[in-house]
Amino acid sequence: xxxxxxxxxGMSAAPHQxxxxxxxxxxxxxxxxxxxxxxMSTVLQDNHGHALLPSVVRYAPDGSIVVGxxxxxxxxxxxxxxxxxxxxxxxxxxxxxxxxAHIPYKFVSNSEAQTAKTLQIETRAGLKSPVEIxxxxxKVLKTRAEKSLGGELVGAVITVxxxxxxxxxxxxxxxxxLAGLNVxxxxxxxxxxxxxxxxxxASEGNFVIYDLGGGTFDVSILHLSKGVFEVLSxxxxxxxxxxxxxxxxYCWVLDKVRESNKQLTPLTEGDTRLLLxxxxxxxxxxxxxxxxxIVCRLSNGILVDVTLTADQFVEITQHLVTKTLAPTRKAxxxxxxxxxxxxGVVMVGGATRMPHIRHAVEDYFRQEPLTNLDPDxxxxxxxxxxxxxxxxxxxxDDLLLLDVTPLSLGxxxxxxxxxxxxxxxxxxxIARAQEFTTYKDGQTAMSxxxxxxxxxxxxxxxxxxxxxxxxxxPMAAGAARIRVTFTVDADGLLSVSAREQSTGVEAHIEVxxxxxxxxxxxxxxxxxxxxxxxxxxxxxxxxxARVNAGAIISSxxxxxxxxxxxxxxxxxxxxxxxxDRLQTIAAADDATAINQAVDALNHAxxxxxxxxxxxxxxxxxxxxxxxxLEM
Amino acid sequence: xxxxLTPTAASRVEKFLANRGKGIGLRLGVKTTGCxxxxxxxxxxxxxxxxxxxxxNHGIKIIVDxxxxxxxxxxxxxxxxxxxxxxxxxxxxxxKDECGCGESFTV
Numbered sequence: 001x002x003x004x005x006x007x008x009x010g011m012s013a014a015p016h017q018x019x020x021x022x023x024x025x026x027x028x029x030x031x032x033x034x035x036x037x038x039x040m041s042t043v044l045q046d047n048h049g050h051a052l053l054p055s056v057v058r059y060a061p062d063g064s065i066v067v068g069x070x071x072x073x074x075x076x077x078x079x080x081x082x083x084x085x086x087x088x089x090x091x092x093x094x095x096x097x098x099x100x101a102h103i104p105y106k107f108v109s110n111s112e113a114q115t116a117k118t119l120q121i122e123t124r125a126g127l128k129s130p131v132e133i134x135x136x137x138x139k140v141l142k143t144r145a146e147k148s149l150g151g152e153l154v155g156a157v158i159t160v161x162x163x164x165x166x167x168x169x170x171x172x173x174x175x176x177x178l179a180g181l182n183v184x185x186x187x188x189x190x191x192x193x194x195x196x197x198x199x200x201x202a203s204e205g206n207f208v209i210y211d212l213g214g215g216t217f218d219v220s221i222l223h224l225s226k227g228v229f230e231v232l233s234x235x236x237x238x239x240x241x242x243x244x245x246x247x248x249x250y251c252w253v254l255d256k257v258r259e260s261n262k263q264l265t266p267l268t269e270g271d272t273r274l275l276l277x278x279x280x281x282x283x284x285x286x287x288x289x290x291x292x293x294i295v296c297r298l299s300n301g302i303l304v305d306v307t308l309t310a311d312q313f314v315e316i317t318q319h320l321v322t323k324t325l326a327p328t329r330k331a332x333x334x335x336x337x338x339x340x341x342x343x344g345v346v347m348v349g350g351a352t353r354m355p356h357i358r359h360a361v362e363d364y365f366r367q368e369p370l371t372n373l374d375p376d377x378x379x380x381x382x383x384x385x386x387x388x389x390x391x392x393x394x395x396x397d398d399l400l401l402l403d404v405t406p407l408s409l410g411x412x413x414x415x416x417x418x419x420x421x422x423x424x425x426x427x428x429x430i431a432r433a434q435e436f437t438t439y440k441d442g443q444t445a446m447s448x449x450x451x452x453x454x455x456x457x458x459x460x461x462x463x464x465x466x467x468x469x470x471x472x473x474p475m476a477a478g479a480a481r482i483r484v485t486f487t488v489d490a491d492g493l494l495s496v497s498a499r500e501q502s503t504g505v506e507a508h509i510e511v512x513x514x515x516x517x518x519x520x521x522x523x524x525x526x527x528x529x530x531x532x533x534x535x536x537x538x539x540x541x542x543x544x545a546r547v548n549a550g551a552i553i554s555s556x557x558x559x560x561x562x563x564x565x566x567x568x569x570x571x572x573x574x575x576x577x578x579x580d581r582l583q584t585i586a587a588a589d590d591a592t593a594i595n596q597a598v599d600a601l602n603h604a605x606x607x608x609x610x611x612x613x614x615x616x617x618x619x620x621x622x623x624x625x626x627x628x629l630e631m
Numbered sequence: 632x633x634x635x636l637t638p639t640a641a642s643r644v645e646k647f648l649a650n651r652g653k654g655i656g657l658r659l660g661v662k663t664t665g666c667x668x669x670x671x672x673x674x675x676x677x678x679x680x681x682x683x684x685x686x687x688n689h690g691i692k693i694i695v696d697x698x699x700x701x702x703x704x705x706x707x708x709x710x711x712x713x714x715x716x717x718x719x720x721x722x723x724x725x726x727k728d729e730c731g732c733g734e735s736f737t738v
Contacts, residue, residue, distance in 0.1 A: 002718075003711065003713060003716055003717060003718025003719060003720055004671060004673045004718050004719045004720070004721075005673070005718050005719070006644070006647055006657065006673050006674060006675055006719070007672070007673060007674045007675070008674065008675060009658070009674050009675055009676060009677055009678075010674070011674065012660075012662065012672035012673065012674055037717075037718070038643075038647040039647055039650065039651040039675065040646075040647055040650045040651070044715070045715075046715075047715070144715070147714060147715040147716065148715040148716055148717075149716065150713070150716040150718075418663075419663075420662070420663065423662070454698075456663060529698060530682045530696070530697050530698060533697050533698040533700075533701050534701055536698070537701055537702070540663065
């Protein structure tokens, strides 16, 4: 049983046409995927309840590709084949990587050109480009999203830093395509954060996005006007982040140990990792507490037991906080803005949880920054909101006064039933497509009858136009795929096109739907549909039963004509009698009786169907050596 | 007969409505489409139509148009989790047959 989500009024999707879309924050350190469910943007978690997926990809010795926490755990054991922070290499050439000496990977440039943006990394699984490695991260997020949403994604919005150039953006798009994701749009990270806070609902203004992540700091100034964000300036420090704060605590702890005259033999790698972990825990603890105790035993037996107060923490890290303000000032200067011109400040990145950072930002901008959304998730949440709009799950803007279709638009299907394609009160402009198929074997043309109204039967609706799609290749009934697209433009002009998918033959017509209908006529048509709901239900069931009966009669008749000699004349006559009986009953108005007669005919033809099956199997096998058959 | 909600569904709807910041209730309906005849719809309601029929259950206003009610009268709406997926489910006593996916049905 498919599980449903609540849609915006008038935006319910047809079955199997849910427009599942996600926002992906493809980060340097961690990546996330979020979606809008029942009008609420939510980050999707994996089986273990983790929202963050470390952007780490390991090419394991057994040929498998490991992504996330598991890969991260192997980072120090297998540094060459465990790729971290691959985002730094996206769309970059080998000469763009400044600190190559400090990176464990073996870089290969597969092009002689100095300017080539195609570096590769040598791993045990062969040469891998940053695009391929990023695609592995995206694939994991895509799978997580499809499992969580119970269906295929129509697309994703992927965020990129505002300073990404064309090559880096193209590389990100390529990675998405490689992962099988349809990119609805690339969105600047600061813009996504602003959207998550609903700042796009403001009429206009200037906003600052202060993004202090694990290892990078970015500040962006955005200008919003008429719902469009423009990046005025960006600045930052690619080597400053929350990790530096951990490192300061780590150094402070070592100083304390030395002060207490304990013998500090050279630390092992394990000691360093342990102390850094303790430092990070202390930092996080100090967000809500006045002091943190750091207790651990090093490999040489020394017991570390120190207490770090919030004030001390501020003291030893204040210079790092100050370091973020210089790029911020530069960005403001580049944007040519004063502090008074800023309408809002958004905090992004886990490190902005630290109170003294919030205070510093508040002091500088003389206003309280926005912090009520989780700073780790805010970019993904905003991307999801954008994806939801782009996928067409939301009427574009509630503030915009959009025109709506007064009555449903649809077309006639077998049995004189109406299949609604665009429902009434849909906002304009709108385009909706639906697939139909042929009803008879070898059918080469299809008549498309466009109608308007709320009732179930064509005879009760208003006919707008009729056209014929010809040139459908002869196929078995139900095999052809004819895509009918209804488009109503902003002026209310309806055009309907039909296209047979395999050959591409197309037919098209333009109509003006509300032409000739007065307000009163529309009201009356609506009223009739409500008062006749019960009658329409019966009429629909009857029509469906008749269509069903018609289909089985025509297939049985065709089968009898082709293979009637497989069974005795008596048997043929028995089947013919059932066909005649069904024909008579189908002409009457009892849906239940028709369905019973269909069942009876099905039953009567069982032996015949078996005989046909045997005949066709022996025909396929006769005259062939047993070993020439492909089993 | 009426339309009801399970307590879990009701608390979810309440949360979603609060998060959305507007809306007077929840609309249940059917569309005549899909692989097996009818398909369910589930929408927020900002405005009631004059012909709408309203129910109230666990403090949530449930709104159905008369055309849909004939197909779903007696339905209980539930909220469940299936693996990583979660969402609403119609327990509709009128259903005779469902398509494999349960998104559409016949009465």
